[in-house]
Amino acid sequence: MTRSRQVILDALVRLRCPSTPKEIAEAVGTRACDLATVYRCMTLFEEMGLVHRIDFGDGLARFEIADDDPTGHQHHHLLCRQCNRIVKLDGCVLGEVESALARRYGFVEIKHRLEFFGVCPDCQHAGRGAASQARKRAS
Amino acid sequence: MTRSRQVILDALVRLRCPSTPKEIAEAVGTRACDLATVYRCMTLFEEMGLVHRIDFGDGLARFEIADDDPTGHQHHHLLCRQCNRIVKLDGCVLGEVESALARRYGFVEIKHRLEFFGVCPDCQHAGRGAASQARKRAS
DNA sequence: CTATGTGCAAACCGTTTGCACACAT
DNA sequence: ATGTGTGCAAACGGTTTGCACATAG
Numbered sequence: 001m002t003r004s005r006q007v008i009l010d011a012l013v014r015l016r017c018p019s020t021p022k023e024i025a026e027a028v029g030t031r032a033c034d035l036a037t038v039y040r041c042m043t044l045f046e047e048m049g050l051v052h053r054i055d056f057g058d059g060l061a062r063f064e065i066a067d068d069d070p071t072g073h074q075h076h077h078l079l080c081r082q083c084n085r086i087v088k089l090d091g092c093v094l095g096e097v098e099s100a101l102a103r104r105y106g107f108v109e110i111k112h113r114l115e116f117f118g119v120c121p122d123c124q125h126a127g128r129g130a131a132s133q134a135r136k137r138a139s
Numbered sequence: 140m141t142r143s144r145q146v147i148l149d150a151l152v153r154l155r156c157p158s159t160p161k162e163i164a165e166a167v168g169t170r171a172c173d174l175a176t177v178y179r180c181m182t183l184f185e186e187m188g189l190v191h192r193i194d195f196g197d198g199l200a201r202f203e204i205a206d207d208d209p210t211g212h213q214h215h216h217l218l219c220r221q222c223n224r225i226v227k228l229d230g231c232v233l234g235e236v237e238s239a240l241a242r243r244y245g246f247v248e249i250k251h252r253l254e255f256f257g258v259c260p261d262c263q264h265a266g267r268g269a270a271s272q273a274r275k276r277a278s
Numbered sequence: 279c280t281a282t283g284t285g286c287a288a289a290c291c292g293t294t295t296g297c298a299c300a301c302a303t
Numbered sequence: 304a305t306g307t308g309t310g311c312a313a314a315c316g317g318t319t320t321g322c323a324c325a326t327a328g
Contacts (some may be wrong), residue, residue, distance in 0.1 A: 002283060002327070021318085034285050039318065041283095055196040059292090059317070080259035087259075107257030118246030120219035120226075141302070141308060160293085173310050178293065180308095198292070198317090 004033050008041050009050070009065075017086050018054045018062035018077070078105055143172050147180050148189070148204075156225050157193045157201035157216065217244055 011027040012019065019027070021038045028038075042063050045051040052074060054062045067075075078087040087105055150166040151158065158166070160177045167177075181202050184190040191213060193201040206214075217226040226244055 004284070037284055055194075057194040057196070059198065078257065080257065080262055085259050085261075105257075106260040106263075108263060109258050118217065118219065119248050120224050121245040122224070123219055124245075124247060143309070176309055
């Protein structure tokens, strides 16, 4: 555990909300730590389970310190489309509908992004990279 | 409606699954249509409501022809983490849990990405760009 | 001392944009 | 003819990587 990693982790705790690598680098002071180092540390921390990578679909990676509830559930977020404020949702909101969120948080025009990821039957039976009909993700 | 747009739209119908601009360009033949044109057409089609932009969090934009159900609900997707196969989910799965998906489609290790987007109370009352505590998305 | 981490700068990759030419009407 | 669409190539922005130097153990 080097000093850079300490500093970066501290900053992440201090920020207490999903932050981009650039924001993290600025929080520690650009002279204290290089952007590339932030990226490398984030990858490391993620593998260690210390942080979660969050994707809000704007092309920027965001990270926050992992604080899963006892059930292992990651919390979700409610974002303001205008000011980018982030409300952390307590508990699991799967099954709640947007109107309930609107009532509770006073947001309007709520939309969501929801996708599921898993391993399909063919891949389970074929080691890996089955699927003649597979769509290549890269290239 | 130009020939390029016809060809691109045809390709999108033919592909019948969320496709990246590169895939679309290849489907119409690189000599038939430039990548930049695909991007521009996608932006146009999206504004016209002809296609939906889909984000699977891998940094690639994907598009599919819009076929919302009568309730105006967009369908969601179930992705295989290994072969990238895409299963289109019928109806609204909000409220279904992953274990139910696993049973129905035979996928395992199902995870999801779920975020909500709306306009917060402060922004509703402040024209736009309220929030002193706003997090700047770009820059 | 030796392996690993870091800073710097260049490379990458998807996406966007400026510009001159081509096409639709 | 005139305005819009297109191809090409360069620009852009976030992320990754190669390499030489610095640091941890």
